[in-house]
Amino acid sequence: MSTNSRFNKLILDLSSGRDILHSLAFERLMNDLWSAKPLNPSRSVFLCNDLACIDVLIESIGRLTPALQNKIAWLLGALVDAESGTLELDKRRKIRAGIPEYLSIVENILRSDHSVGDAKEIHGFIFLLGHFPEDASLIGGRLSDYLGQDAYQATNLGLVFSLLEDHPVRSQFLLAYQGAMACNQVCDARTSVFKNVLACPECLGKLDYSADIICCQKCQSSYEWCSDTPNLIPKDCVDPEEYPESLVKIYGAETRPRFVRVMGQDWLSLITHDREQGYLNQFLRPVDGPILDLACGIGNSTQLLIDIFGRARVIAVDYSTAMIQHCERNIKGSTLARGSSSALPIANESLGAVNCSDALQALPDPQQAILEVARCMRPGASFTGFTFLEASWPYSYFQHRLHFAKRHLFTLDGIRGFLESSKLEIVDLMVIEQAIFFTAKKPLK
Ligand SMILES: C[S@@+](CC[C@H](N)C(=O)[O-])C[C@H]1O[C@@H](n2cnc3c(N)ncnc32)[C@H](O)[C@@H]1O
Incomplete structure (x- = not known):
């Protein structure tokens, strides 16, 4: 030529x-x-x-x-x-x-x-x-x-x-x-993440973005775009998509605060924006590499990460198309991908840290999600998040009653077991009423 x-x-x-x-x-x-x-x-x-x-x-x-x-x-x-x-x-x-x-x-x-x-x-x-x-x-x-x-x-x-x-x-x-x-x-700044971190969820091969359909260079699987976001869901994925547009619209202002209050039994309003940010400030210690916000929703937790670590460093992944679209609008110029926690579209040992706020309970298979997180973390990377413990009866009735879809409620030992069986070292477990904030670290080799 x-x-x-x-x-x-x-x-x-x-x-x-x-x-x-x-x-x-x-x-x-x-x-x-x-x-x-x-x-x-x-x-x-x-x-x-x-x-x-x-x-x-x-x-x-x-x-x-x-x-x-x-x-x-x-x-x-x-x-x-x-x-x-x-x-x-x-x-x-x-x-x-x-x-x-x-x-x-x-x-x-x-x-x-x-x-x-x-x-x-x-x-x-x-x-x-x-x-x-x-x-x-x-x-x-x-x-x-x-x-x-x-x-x-x-x-x-x-x-x-x-x-x-x-x-x-x-x-x-x-x-x-x-x-x-x-x-x-x-x-x-997004180009290096697209090239080096996002990967085919089927075989973890490198993706080719030179045409309008994204193609895996290894197994030839193809993926579409949803606006500026690659739709990297594996073909046989059966995760349910639980968040219709009508719910997503009211998520930030209404659903999230009420959900956290009921699930965390937080009637004293202890789980504030500052508390969430303070926890990330104290415990999220990234090594080199991007920081994944897993199950980012409309971007509440993503914004906290961007405020601390800068836009260029953060990637957000969620399964819900409607959530992703709102996140794209809320956080302009951020790196987003549609993906499943059960088969993350992320290369092995490529992430400097992972966060998963208010979401483990919503994932179809929390243990599999943590195994995936551990696979993608670099040695020394940290994993933070918060989710909820099952309260005693009768309060637990309302935690279950709140669900419009299947949710998991955990025990302290259950969370500990998930992290340890994914070969992550527990750094911190902090319980506030029925909410549990956790930090784990991937050991250095
Ligand atoms: C309660 S929202 C939390 C959003 C956000 N992290 C926050 O702090 O507001 C839970 C999120 O989990 C996402 N989710 C559910 N199943 C998922 C899956 N299999 N993979 C990735 N995300 C999933 C939902 O779409 C939803 O956005």
């Missing part, structure tokens, strides 16, 4: 499909251009051997969505930046010739509804434009018109240009800062 058609194909992949597919295609494009082994030890270089890729990038930029335009702008900026001094003049000239178009695109992005508040997808463009001080007055003039003088100054571009002559080091520092900010905006 000629370079030109290879790059055209990469751009085609970029412009079809869903968000995460865009991100995976962008990563392929970037890896095609960027050398991981720098020829010059202090800088990475681009493998931009001919003009074809630059032509294709510049020709296609006008046709893409704002988020993708910003990614391509960052890539062009990085191309000029990483090869500065060595980039052949005709390549730089080509990229520079696009400045009027970049400025029009920025204007459109700023006008469009896609970009409100701080989420404006223009950091890549600002980084790119900062490499052309000879066009400072054109760029400054147009950007001040769209953004207003103050907002233009806040982009640091004016400063980058004005410092270039007398304080080149400061100017370069600011440009690198802008490049890093744009890099953080355009590179989707």
Whole structure:
């Protein structure tokens, strides 16, 4: 395949499909251009051997969505930046010739509804434009018109240009800062989880996301997408799906607080948001790797994990389609998969930690779920969660009465037995009324 058609194909992949597919295609494009082994030890270089890729990038930029335009702008900026001094003049000239178009695109992005508040997808463009001080007055003039003088100054571009002559080091520092900010905006942290952690629930093979149907590279099983979420349920799974849309809608505001109160016999309101978060803060000790929120529901527990460990670190899995859809809406940009606790779509020993809040009682086979959790944990990883103990009669009647579906109620020894028979070491068991918070750890080898 000629370079030109290879790059055209990469751009085609970029412009079809869903968000995460865009991100995976962008990563392929970037890896095609960027050398991981720098020829010059202090800088990475681009493998931009001919003009074809630059032509294709510049020709296609006008046709893409704002988020993708910003990614391509960052890539062009990085191309000029990483090869500065060595980039052949005709390549730089080509990229520079696009400045009027970049400025029009920025204007459109700023006008469009896609970009409100701080989420404006223009950091890549600002980084790119900062490499052309000879066009400072054109760029400054147009950007001040769209953004207003103050907002233009806040982009640091004016400063980058004005410092270039007398304080080149400061100017370069600011440009690198802008490049890093744009890099953080355009590179989707979810891609490495999709590639390295999510796996075929049938055979744990690697999944191929390059087409609209996800395909296992080992056993050829195929899986569909549900919006931006892969639907990774094994074919013979018989888990019941218990949460219809009508219940999910009222889950956060009504069902969860009442459910926890009744099941935990928590009439003194001891199990608060702060208590849940405090427990995670104290006991969830991740080793390297992502943190799984198993049976995430609409994302209450997922949000607690994100607040402590950051969005990039957390993956959420649930069986209910309706729950997943609400979670996707509640926690934008998070990594979600539909999966079953009985056959997790997660590679062996890939997780830094697992949490399972208010859910063990709802899983069809809690012991099997804990065995699966233990399989996916890295040595040293911790597993936290809370569930409920069966109260004595007559209160237990209402714990059972509450169920609109089959639920498990546990004993302290039962929970201990599940963890120990999954070869996890118990770190903490804390009982509050009828709720039990637990922490276990996978031993180091
Ligand atoms: C009570 S909700 C808990 C949600 C959340 N962790 C929280 O703290 O609010 C229990 C969740 O377990 C999920 N669930 C039930 N069976 C499952 C299974 N086999 N695999 C994964 N999740 C399952 C349900 O869909 C539901 O979202």
